[in-house]
Amino acid sequence: MPTMRAVQVPRAGGDFELVDRDLPTPGRGEVRVRVQACGVCHSDMFAKEGVMPATPFPIVPGHEIVGLVDEVGPDVLGGWDTGDRVGVGWFGGACHHCGPCRRGDFITCENGRIPGVTFDGGYADAVVVPADALAHVPDELSAEEAAPLMCAGVTTYHALRSSPARPGDRVAVQGVGGLGHLGIQFAARMGFEVVAVSRGREKEDLARELGAHAYIDSEAGDPGQALAEMGGAAVVLATATRGEAISGLLPGLDRRGQLLVVGAAETPLQVDAMSLIGPVASIAGHASGTSTDSEDTLRFARLTDVRPMIETMPLERAGEAYDRMMANDARFRMVLTTGQ
Amino acid sequence: MPTMRAVQVPRAGGDFELVDRDLPTPGRGEVRVRVQACGVCHSDMFAKEGVMPATPFPIVPGHEIVGLVDEVGPDVLGGWDTGDRVGVGWFGGACHHCGPCRRGDFITCENGRIPGVTFDGGYADAVVVPADALAHVPDELSAEEAAPLMCAGVTTYHALRSSPARPGDRVAVQGVGGLGHLGIQFAARMGFEVVAVSRGREKEDLARELGAHAYIDSEAGDPGQALAEMGGAAVVLATATRGEAISGLLPGLDRRGQLLVVGAAETPLQVDAMSLIGPVASIAGHASGTSTDSEDTLRFARLTDVRPMIETMPLERAGEAYDRMMANDARFRMVLTTGQ
Amino acid sequence: MPTMRAVQVPRAGGDFELVDRDLPTPGRGEVRVRVQACGVCHSDMFAKEGVMPATPFPIVPGHEIVGLVDEVGPDVLGGWDTGDRVGVGWFGGACHHCGPCRRGDFITCENGRIPGVTFDGGYADAVVVPADALAHVPDELSAEEAAPLMCAGVTTYHALRSSPARPGDRVAVQGVGGLGHLGIQFAARMGFEVVAVSRGREKEDLARELGAHAYIDSEAGDPGQALAEMGGAAVVLATATRGEAISGLLPGLDRRGQLLVVGAAETPLQVDAMSLIGPVASIAGHASGTSTDSEDTLRFARLTDVRPMIETMPLERAGEAYDRMMANDARFRMVLTTGQ
Amino acid sequence: MPTMRAVQVPRAGGDFELVDRDLPTPGRGEVRVRVQACGVCHSDMFAKEGVMPATPFPIVPGHEIVGLVDEVGPDVLGGWDTGDRVGVGWFGGACHHCGPCRRGDFITCENGRIPGVTFDGGYADAVVVPADALAHVPDELSAEEAAPLMCAGVTTYHALRSSPARPGDRVAVQGVGGLGHLGIQFAARMGFEVVAVSRGREKEDLARELGAHAYIDSEAGDPGQALAEMGGAAVVLATATRGEAISGLLPGLDRRGQLLVVGAAETPLQVDAMSLIGPVASIAGHASGTSTDSEDTLRFARLTDVRPMIETMPLERAGEAYDRMMANDARFRMVLTTGQ
Ligand SMILES: [Zn+2]
Ligand SMILES: [Zn+2]
Ligand SMILES: [Zn+2]
Ligand SMILES: [Zn+2]
Ligand SMILES: [Zn+2]
Numbered sequence A, B, C, D: 001m002p003t004m005r006a007v008q009v010p011r012a013g014g015d016f017e018l019v020d021r022d023l024p025t026p027g028r029g030e031v032r033v034r035v036q037a038c039g040v041c042h043s044d045m046f047a048k049e050g051v052m053p054a055t056p057f058p059i060v061p062g063h064e065i066v067g068l069v070d071e072v073g074p075d076v077l078g079g080w081d082t083g084d085r086v087g088v089g090w091f092g093g094a095c096h097h098c099g100p101c102r103r104g105d106f107i108t109c110e111n112g113r114i115p116g117v118t119f120d121g122g123y124a125d126a127v128v129v130p131a132d133a134l135a136h137v138p139d140e141l142s143a144e145e146a147a148p149l150m151c152a153g154v155t156t157y158h159a160l161r162s163s164p165a166r167p168g169d170r171v172a173v174q175g176v177g178g179l180g181h182l183g184i185q186f187a188a189r190m191g192f193e194v195v196a197v198s199r200g201r202e203k204e205d206l207a208r209e210l211g212a213h214a215y216i217d218s219e220a221g222d223p224g225q226a227l228a229e230m231g232g233a234a235v236v237l238a239t240a241t242r243g244e245a246i247s248g249l250l251p252g253l254d255r256r257g258q259l260l261v262v263g264a265a266e267t268p269l270q271v272d273a274m275s276l277i278g279p280v281a282s283i284a285g286h287a288s289g290t291s292t293d294s295e296d297t298l299r300f301a302r303l304t305d306v307r308p309m310i311e312t313m314p315l316e317r318a319g320e321a322y323d324r325m326m327a328n329d330a331r332f333r334m335v336l337t338t339g340q
């Protein structure tokens, strides 16, 4: 029986270990993808630490997967074929029969699956996924570049395009990191006036190179106030990890503005009702996106030359890549490569 | 010089006092309204306690005003004429030249005026207001009934009609009080499935008479959980005064649901980012409404037979009415009458 | 082998004939429904006359089906079970792999199926349909009443709830027939000010009983002009069969109003660009709705007491029912019953 | 008394004539603008030919005006001051008391004024306009470049940003002329995939330079079909002058797409109801924009380097410029300069 390399977490909180596993076989409606690159995402922590009860151990993490269709299981519709370049992100397939699915709202599926969290993911030479989790990957994007777009990319692109901001509006991106460095690029290519908000002045030049028209050093004063003085933002894309930092930007919203929350914060947002009522403002959550949202992301990245900044490591150094990401040292996304 | 009765607050925190004042003369773009009825609103507290620096003392409170146009000042456009039945609410006129005004968003005017808060209001025989603060009042509504619709009414009606909820959707109204007893009626007439949420079972019968299809006793368990078990709400209209009570209903939102905040809460909402991201939910503030929003409210109330439940008192008992309102004893809105 | 009665059309343009057929067996993902009632719709003409190349002859018409699940085929998800009360409408299942389906927009599926048009429908004792075409039917609705809601009902309800009209807005319903008599009821229950537009005065009383607040006799003058004089409509729900009659209502739109087209018209609409530009108005097409839209329709009908006006005939008189419908004599929907 | 040069049309259909006029004095709420540049627009034909009864003759045409505030009349609010760089477009001020104005929808004002059509416009050394018609002009834009943005620019920019298209969507621009060459630039800067549609292949290179990603020669086949084969457009911005050419692009809409009509067509659109119902598509009219929409246009042009292609002529050659424009010879907007 053919085998493959995989990096697995043996138990909640356990260390990564490189193992040989049987090459998995796609079941009904599934395909096997030969992994070329897999991004390392902060949410891999859900698997590593066993945060969600649904995670089966040992688990192979990884939900920013790009590779080639290797084998197509029975009853797969949609024309997927061996050799197709595909990507898989946080969205690992919907059930197609729950309430949200019957209404076509797959991202809120009550039985939604997540690669690398509820089933084995992309820290491996191959992965088996439901066909509805597949996104086509354009030839113009390398596997390494496309991988982070499957999660960090689709999250920021899809959040921004679905937001109330219209071209020419001011949009603030909080944080110049894994999410933010993509959010700035996407926002600029969408015709927004982009304000980057980050700690210190160190990332200002980079933010401007990525497309930001203005920069706010959140340590130099009250960033919400600074944003308000610029005229306020139609949308603030918040990527901070502390709730207070996120809600602290509420005063920076223009009337009818929206604070867009895309990442799990460690502490709750503190929201004064009047900060929403007076300016008729809102706070909205945004979940990553389905496989077609990912396709749109890749298509937009190709069309407008958006690319993630990445550091690559071979699969067997997954633990090192993960540590670097968790330490916030990555500039800005770690990507594992298999050499395939 | 003709005089009129007025109930004024002499200084921040001072007691109400009935005084005689010169009958005010409308300036350019203004009209004088002979007051027939004026509702007593919890926000009169802003004037009474001098919460806002913009309040000039002595101040005559009152921003739920219904009466007859008595005199039309110079340069008033729009065809307003002596004898017209009119109402005035929280919206006391816009500046028409600030940024929001130039875009037609009068409710967020940077120089907006508020009757009874930034200038003398309706606890009097007459009031002078800018013509753009006037709403036409249909003949079918009595002055007493129309008055609370100018603030509590327009706030709930306009919030609901502007919300993402669509006819047939489940809408929860938190609180069966001054705002809530109107919110339930409006929601039911808009074709929503209405869930009333209140403390105890005392108000259940009334809520159902007003149009609620279901009732949740928020003391009998976790009301957010109870709402979720019904299938979740597309919109929760929150009228609670404590932030925790409001954010406590977030788990009761259906996917893509919205928590709609219409009143100043005494404490901040506590919002876990994941409670918004997973269901792609949002929290939105809503400001009362302009004079045309009030006209729409009155028109809808006439069309669908929505009426506030009121207790009336003559103008000179304003202090008593205010105390009753603040003690939460009113069922459900206090209205002062002048006998005119 | 068990058999059943069916009324089929042997060839394009042929006459209806009552035949015995083998009871069909549900395949994978399908269920068999024991038909209790099936509405007769003007679109049955597509089958009868063989308008669409996709229609296989002989064909059993009928796409307003209500009955009981009789047998559940293999691999049916979603918990459907024998004895469930279900309805099936124009939406006969989506392919779940085409572009629109991958985005959850099932009603625009490129491979969508239609009962009674692309496969055998409800003019029979039983019908086999894909499980995703099934809507739950509430107990409070009889099979005869629920049947027309599966097509005429969902079309008008879903069009109105998806329209830009907000509660309190003026909505005109053109035509008081199979679609219009439901449109008027739905619009009134949604809190709209409803204007019925029809030829002559004969249907005025009925229109008002159904909920219309005003009536325009389209033969007594220019109906678009008459509607404009009322203040214009936020939405016109057009059900006329001649394009000129539909576009003739464009002048009756309020600024930013929408003409909503829900039925195939025999002749094209004539649209002067300026009639759209000046008032910033629009014309929008609306397709019936999916099975969950139908569920929402039934739920709303139950909640607000909307019922179709029907005439019933036993299955074997299908031809007579069809002729009566085509002659525009039905008041307002014909429904076939099987006695099951 | 000081005088100025003006080019006027003496009577409906009359020839342009260069005259000396008294320098006009701004009345209440008005300002005088010293004209630097004024674009020549196809809609100047309304004045030239006396199409609208509201045009007073003799009339000075011109509604694409850029210059400097020269004198501020009494009661002008908003901080306008002598020397301010300003622009004035088709929107020549609203009445602020009609129904739409009270709702803040100034562009649909029932008493709206139009420079060069209902009062004297910009074919002159100076023009007097209501202050609410003024847009701030950024320093980075020359007067000649800014002028056409006041009408052709705001029309296309505001139409596109208000459309249902989202970044990454395919947007077709019909026509590569005065409107279209701006529409293509705006669409590309908004992150759309832009398809230019024009007659012949002559303009293809230019269209691509302006930002188009694809080109359809409407004479080489059915352009609606060609667009459909590319996958269909979320929005078609139609600038053709014949209705049939506009409605001919309906088949090129993607599901839920919108045909956006921004210019008066000489003949009506022919719309088959099914072409809207099947794909759930729509046709929407779009009116130019108010002074703040113009400000947004200028701001966006500055932000993203959008510029009109212009040919300039001195004021006294207005007739020649007009003829060149009407003959469709301009590449692409004619602009008159005063030398001030
Ligand atoms: Zn599901
Ligand atoms: Zn991720
Ligand atoms: Zn109030
Ligand atoms: Zn203002
Ligand atoms: Zn499909």
Ligand SMILES: [Zn+2]
Pocket: C041, C042, C043, C044, C063, C090, C151, C152
């Ligand atoms: Zn039908």
Ligand SMILES: [Zn+2]
Pocket: D094, D095, D096, D097, D098, D099, D100, D101, D102, D108, D109, D110, D111, D112
């Ligand atoms: Zn106006």
Ligand SMILES: [Zn+2]
Pocket: D041, D042, D043, D044, D063, D090, D151, D152
């Ligand atoms: Zn123009």
